[in-house]
Amino acid sequence: MAGATRDRIVVEATRLFAAQGIKATTIAQIEEAVGLRKGSGGVHRYFTTKDDLVRGVLETQLARGSRVSVEAGTWPRPTPEQVPAFLERLGHFMLTSANDNREVALIMLREAHNLPPGVLEEHQERNLELAYETAAAGIRASQQAAGVDDLDADALAFLVVAPLIYHRLIEWATGRKVLGLDDDRLIASWVDVFSPIFTRLAG
Numbered sequence: 712m713a714g715a716t717r718d719r720i721v722v723e724a725t726r727l728f729a730a731q732g733i734k735a736t737t738i739a740q741i742e743e744a745v746g747l748r749k750g751s752g753g754v755h756r757y758f759t760t761k762d763d764l765v766r767g768v769l770e771t772q773l774a775r776g777s778r779v780s781v782e783a784g785t786w787p788r789p790t791p792e793q794v795p796a797f798l799e800r801l802g803h804f805m806l807t808s809a810n811d812n813r814e815v816a817l818i819m820l821r822e823a824h825n826l827p828p829g830v831l832e833e834h835q836e837r838n839l840e841l842a843y844e845t846a847a848a849g850i851r852a853s854q855q856a857a858g859v860d861d862l863d864a865d866a867l868a869f870l871v872v873a874p875l876i877y878h879r880l881i882e883w884a885t886g887r888k889v890l891g892l893d894d895d896r897l898i899a900s901w902v903d904v905f906s907p908i909f910t911r912l913a914g
Contacts, residue, residue: 717757719745725768729814733825762827769834772815779808780845791913802898809879853912
């Protein structure tokens with residue numbers, strides 16, 4: 712029960728921080744959203760300060776991202792013929808995973824100046840490591856298996872991941888899709904661009 716209450720607090724705090732900002736959201740509002748009596752100190756039983764709650768929101772997002780990364784890492788390595796379908800699945804998986812972190816992304820975009828000291832830098836560093844270093848490690852493993860040594864795994868990881876992430880960020884920040892691109896059109900071209908490289912890595 713205690714764990715369930717803590718989880719509800721994090722969920723409602725995330726929603727309210729994203730919708731109206733960290734400073735504008737009061738502990739009483741969070742208590743009311745969770746179903747706790749306002750002013751009861753229910754939130755403070757789990758998070759001593761509001762800054763601790765903000766950290767809890769971000770830590771929850773990172774933990775979710777780690778689970779997603781582990782899940783993708785269990786997928787079997789594709790054969791050269793399977794690469795286009797593999798990349799299409801991966802692209803949709805990445806965009807869906809981004810959707811699950813929409814509220815935290817909005818907090819980071821709009822509320823960076825209101826984060827507790829040091830939290831912005833730490834969270835950004837750990838998110839970059841999770842997204843890009845995980846991808847780079849997977850590419851290096853494929854290079855080793857395929858005997859391909861003329862690719863820069865770090866640069867390739869950035870080029871693979873960044874377009875999909877920024878597609879979502881721009882949509883969330885502006886409410887518009889760049890050039891009217893929907894997910895299917897973007898991923899179709901993304902697959903076409905990267906299939907030759909990953910076909911080599913699958914060989």
